[in-house]
Amino acid sequence: MIPRAPKGTDDILPPESERWRTVLRTFDELAERYGYQLVFTPIFEHTELFARGVGEETDVVEKQMYTFEDRGGRSLTLRPEATASVVRAHLDRGGDEILKVSYAGPMFRYEQPQAGRRRQFFQVGVEYIGEPSPEADVEVIEVGYRCLQACGIADASVLLNSIGDPEDRVAYRDLLYRFLDERREDLSSEAARRIDTSPLRALDSKQDDAVLEGAPVPIDHLGSAAATHHAAVEVGLRRQGIPFVAAPRLVRGLDYYNRTVFEYQAASYRVAQSALGGGGRYDPLAAMLGGSETPGVGLAMGVDRVVLAMPDVVDAPALDAFVVWTGAERLEAALAVASSLRGAGFSADLDLSGKSVRSQFRAADRRRATAAIVVGSEWDEGLVTVKRLASGEESTMTLEETQKWLKNR
Ligand code: HAM
Numbered sequence: 001m002i003p004r005a006p007k008g009t010d011d012i013l014p015p016e017s018e019r020w021r022t023v024l025r026t027f028d029e030l031a032e033r034y035g036y037q038l039v040f041t042p043i044f045e046h047t048e049l050f051a052r053g054v055g056e057e058t059d060v061v062e063k064q065m066y067t068f069e070d071r072g073g074r075s076l077t078l079r080p081e082a083t084a085s086v087v088r089a090h091l092d093r094g095g096d097e098i099l100k101v102s103y104a105g106p107m108f109r110y111e112q113p114q115a116g117r118r119r120q121f122f123q124v125g126v127e128y129i130g131e132p133s134p135e136a137d138v139e140v141i142e143v144g145y146r147c148l149q150a151c152g153i154a155d156a157s158v159l160l161n162s163i164g165d166p167e168d169r170v171a172y173r174d175l176l177y178r179f180l181d182e183r184r185e186d187l188s189s190e191a192a193r194r195i196d197t198s199p200l201r202a203l204d205s206k207q208d209d210a211v212l213e214g215a216p217v218p219i220d221h222l223g224s225a226a227a228t229h230h231a232a233v234e235v236g237l238r239r240q241g242i243p244f245v246a247a248p249r250l251v252r253g254l255d256y257y258n259r260t261v262f263e264y265q266a267a268s269y270r271v272a273q274s275a276l277g278g279g280g281r282y283d284p285l286a287a288m289l290g291g292s293e294t295p296g297v298g299l300a301m302g303v304d305r306v307v308l309a310m311p312d313v314v315d316a317p318a319l320d321a322f323v324v325w326t327g328a329e330r331l332e333a334a335l336a337v338a339s340s341l342r343g344a345g346f347s348a349d350l351d352l353s354g355k356s357v358r359s360q361f362r363a364a365d366r367r368r369a370t371a372a373i374v375v376g377s378e379w380d381e382g383l384v385t386v387k388r389l390a391s392g393e394e395s396t397m398t399l400e401e402t403q404k405w406l407k408n409r
Contacts, residue, residue, distance in 0.1 A: 008111070008119025010304075015368075018318055019307045020122075024104055026150045027124040027301065031102035034143050036126045039101035041085035047075040052288050053084030055255025057198045064109040078108035081254070083282065083298055084289070086127045091291035098130040104303075116269075116305045125279070125300035132295040134229050137260045137281055138236030144264055144277050144299045145242050152311045155267045156276070158237070159247035162230040163200070163218045165258050166284060172221040173199060179215050186211045203249050217248035226259050233260055252278060256285035260297065269309035276309055277301035320406050322364035323350040326357055326376040334375045337384060337399060341373070344403050348373075364389060370409060373402060 005011055012020055047067050054061050066078040079085060082103050090099050104124040111117055126143055128136045141158055148156035164172070180187065180195045180202055187195075191205040202208070203215060222230065237244050244262075252261045261280035269276060279299030286294035321341050325334035334350055341348040349367060351360050357374075364372045374385040378396055386402055387394040388409070397405065 006119070008113035010118060010120075015318075016307070019310055020303060022310075023147075023151055023301075023303050023306050024124065027147045028102070028104070030143055030147050030150065031124075031126050034100075034126075034139060036100045036102040036128075036143075039086055039089065039103050039127075040105075041082060041089050041103070042079070043105070044076045044078050045085055045088075047077040049084050049088060049289070050077055050080060052290075053087070053256060053285060054081065057201075058253055058255055060109060060253060064111055066108045066110060080109045081107055081300065082123065082125060083127060083254075083256070083296075083300070084285065086298075087129065087282075087285050087291075087294070087296060088289055090129050091286060091289060091294070095286070095291060095294055096130075098128075100126070100128050102126045116302070116308050118304055122303040123300040124303055125298060127296060127298035129296040129298075130294060131297070132283070134232035134260075135236055137229075137233045137297050138240060138242075140279060140297050140299050141233075141237060141244075141262055142240050142242055144279070144301055147301060148264060148266065148276060148306065148309075151306055151309075153266050153268060153276070153306070153309050156264055157266070158242060158244040159250050159263045159265060160233070160237070160244040161219060161247045161250040161261050162222060162226055162233075162259050163251055163257060163261055164222045164226045168221060168223040168226055169200070169218065172216065172218060175216045175221070176200065176203070183211050198255075200251050201253070204251050204253075212249065215249070218251070219246075219248050229259050252280060256282040256288060258283050262299075264301070266309050268311070269305060275302070276305050318347075319349055319367045319369040320346040321348040321371050321373050321402075322360070322367055322369035323348060324357060324360040324364065324372050324374045325350065326374070328354060330375050330379060333379050337373060337375055340399060341403070341406070346403070346406050371406065 050061055050065060060080045065080055068076060070076050086101060106120050107123050108120055110119055113119060126140060128140055145156060145158060176199050180199055184192050184195060188205060188207050191202040191208045194202040250261055250263060257280040259281045263275040263278035265274055266276060277299055281297040283295040285296060323334045323338045325331055338348045338350050351363050361372060369389060372387045372389060378385060383396050383398060384402060385394055385396045386405055
């Protein structure tokens with residue numbers, strides 16, 4: 001029996017992988033347009049990085065990490081997210097300049113798998129490090145929103161909140177603690193357990209909506225710096241035309257955030273784990289890792305979920321041309337035709353196995369090519385037959401004319 005892929009992991013094969021390509025390309029192009037350069041960090045890290053960066057009390061660190069000991073006795077963990085790594089890399093290098101970077105790659109969390117919730121999942125993200133301005137928050141939120149729009153998710157919007165600065169939370173935490181403590185009996189065991197360790201996290205417990213109605217929320221207890229910052233983020237989002245909804249109980253599951261936190265949602269994606277992406281400002285993170293004070297803000301989109309939320313558009317042709325050849329003596333010519341099309345910037349492919357013309361045409365359909373370029377007896381006069389696969393219409397022309405035809409189709 002062939003071993004199966006582990007629980008919570010997926011093989012992403014064509015044609016579905018083409019949707020993935022759309023998301024990855026769209027995000028990459030947008031990030032580049034907004035001035036983000038690429039960053040690559042290790043897929044495994046010292047466990048301590050996440051314990052300190054993401055936070056000991058978080059679900060991610062407590063329950064979801066893939067931690068193992070390597071042959072040298074080190075405790076390593078497959079990264080559950082990338083922000084802590086990027087900030088570590090920045091601090092390693094001195095960390096005093098502005099760094100705008102984007103990344104794409106697999107992350108690992110031991111969760112109960114379901115649609116859109118995987119144990120190996122894929123994130124694309126940006127981090128804007130070294131910039132305290134609220135305009136940086138607006139820019140980051142905009143990159144994610146434009147990505148969802150460009151992927152055809154027209155009803156995407158942003159859930160926005162501010163959790164204030166750590167010093168704002170001291171008094172607030174007492175207030176919240178008292179509220180939760182009085183309702184301990186009515187809360188789910190999960191939320192009740194959090195009252196004494198991280199009361200803030202009890203706030204976003206979806207199953208406790210009724211009990212939490214009327215709970216004090218961080219945004220009503222911001223210090224003046226955080227309040228001014230938040231007002232500027234709201235003004236910026238309006239200016240950029242980005243729809244957002246206030247989400248006073250949104251606190252996020254990672255410990256490094258302060259001030260702005262946000263998530264992306266879409267009515268077209270109503271799976272239990274509903275955020276297509278999320279992020280926020282993480283000014284405390286650098287110090288949590290032992291570095292000097294360095295502000296930062298970033299976002300990560302869950303590609304598995306974005307792909308699920310994308311509309312089922314009729315798939316666009318995947319290939320410009322499929323070269324069909326007749327008779328073994330024309331293989332070389334067919335290779336030259338494919339090569340010249342590729343050289344001119346068109347995507348082209350062919351079947352090398354010498355199957356019948358009929359089966360080559362079937363392959364061209366399967367590959368969703370715009371045209372089949374037939375290299376047959378007309379090749380002796382330097383001509384090919386170009387057949388538009390959608391309509392069946394065909395004409396014979398030179399290779400140069402073929403390129404013009406493909407360009408103007
Ligand atoms: P996060 O909210 O933990 O934030 O994850 C971001 C996105 O990754 C989620 O909104 C979701 O789309 C996707 N995701 C998370 N877990 C899973 C899973 N098990 N299966 C499928 N998709 C998942 C972060 O990771 C932060 N590092 C974001 C950030 C960047 N904050 C600042 N900079």
